Amino acid sequence: MEASALKKTKLSPYAGCCFVIPTKHAKSIAIAIALHFAEILGAGVVEYIVDTDTLGTFSGEVERKGNALECAKEKCLLSNNRLNKDLVLTLASEGSFGPHPKMPFIPCNHEVLYLIDKKYDFHLHVSHSSTNTNYCMQTINSLEELHKFATKALFPSHALILRPNDRVCTTFIYKGISNSEELEQIFAKCKAISNDSKVWVETDMRAHVNPTRMSVISELALKLAKRLESLCPKCSIPGWGQVDHEKGLPCRECGLATEAVKSKTLSCIKCDHIESLAIACAEKLAEPEFCFNCNP
Ligand SMILES: [Zn+2]
Ligand SMILES: [Zn+2]
Numbered sequence: 001m002e003a004s005a006l007k008k009t010k011l012s013p014y015a016g017c018c019f020v021i022p023t024k025h026a027k028s029i030a031i032a033i034a035l036h037f038a039e040i041l042g043a044g045v046v047e048y049i050v051d052t053d054t055l056g057t058f059s060g061e062v063e064r065k066g067n068a069l070e071c072a073k074e075k076c077l078l079s080n081n082r083l084n085k086d087l088v089l090t091l092a093s094e095g096s097f098g099p100h101p102k103m104p105f106i107p108c109n110h111e112v113l114y115l116i117d118k119k120y121d122f123h124l125h126v127s128h129s130s131t132n133t134n135y136c137m138q139t140i141n142s143l144e145e146l147h148k149f150a151t152k153a154l155f156p157s158h159a160l161i162l163r164p165n166d167r168v169c170t171t172f173i174y175k176g177i178s179n180s181e182e183l184e185q186i187f188a189k190c191k192a193i194s195n196d197s198k199v200w201v202e203t204d205m206r207a208h209v210n211p212t213r214m215s216v217i218s219e220l221a222l223k224l225a226k227r228l229e230s231l232c233p234k235c236s237i238p239g240w241g242q243v244d245h246e247k248g249l250p251c252r253e254c255g256l257a258t259e260a261v262k263s264k265t266l267s268c269i270k271c272d273h274i275e276s277l278a279i280a281c282a283e284k285l286a287e288p289e290f291c292f293n294c295n296p
Contacts, residue, residue, distance in 0.1 A: 005252060013238040014231055015042035017119065019089040022079035023054045025208045029093045032207070033113075033220035040225040045091070048079050067096040069125060072114035080116065091114045091224075093217055097135040109133040109205075109213060111220050115228075117239075122269045124239050126224045130216045132160050137202035139165050146187050149201050149252055155183070159209035161202045162186045164194035176209050196252035239269035251291035260286035 077091035100108040112127040230240040242263040248257035288294035
């Protein structure tokens with residue numbers, strides 16, 4: 001038997017389990033998660049449709065309290081309270097958008113997946129940041145500017161949001177626009193009621209109308225599935241994985257410490273077991289481009 005076939009015969013700790021995903025929009029993030037969870041964990045996912053907008057919206061009508069992580073946790077707790085306090089596995093997603101922390105001119109999508117696991121009794125979250133996003137916004141004046149923006153924003157496969165430029169009144173906000181005729185009609189409407197005759201346009205970042213964001217969530221779901229597949233070498237609880245890292249891998253050229261990762265810390269989510277995984281060794285050295293000394 002081949003190694004891969006052998007691995008498949010070993011049941012994951014979640015084989016046959018079902019993860020509940022609270023979401024406002026049907027066929028939302030579950031699509032991105034279902035494939036990886038089925039393949040890696042042998043588990044299913046089911047959506048629980050609940051109004052998560054009370055916890056905040058991307059377009060700002062409801063301001064989000066707390067950061068993305070706190071909000072994702074809140075979504076899990078909200079659905080556990082509404083649905084069933086004994087829900088075994090609840091998983092929520094939350095995204096945020098803004099300038100990249102190190103490259104301020106590049107937009108960035110930060111995603112969090114938060115899990116409350118009552119089967120093994122732990123909370124776990126994974127997150128990552130991706131520059132793969134169409135996130136942008138602009139004040140526009142003409143149809144020409146509108147079409148230019150739409151092309152840049154990957155419209156119509158990715159939806160847009162339009163509203164009068166003053167943005168004070170939240171009644172006139174048109175979300176999920178995904179065809180050209182509708183876009184032009186709503187543009188005219190917003191222009192007519194706008195105080196300065198200008199229109200505000202932004203990308204709709206909700207996952208079900210934004211395939212790029214969906215693919216970022218999918219990558220993160222893969223990371224979570226792999227993490228849940230890994231068992232603690234000491235107590236065998238799932239969720240074993242990297243919690244920290246240390247930079248300073250020596251440079252191949254000059255031998256000084258670089259920005260490259262030197263060691264990783266793996267930890268159990270339940271017991272106190274920790275392992276440090278050193279990357280630095282004779283064969284593994286950092287390339288000089290990561291070195292402040294060789295490449296200032
Ligand atoms: Zn453990
Ligand atoms: Zn160097």
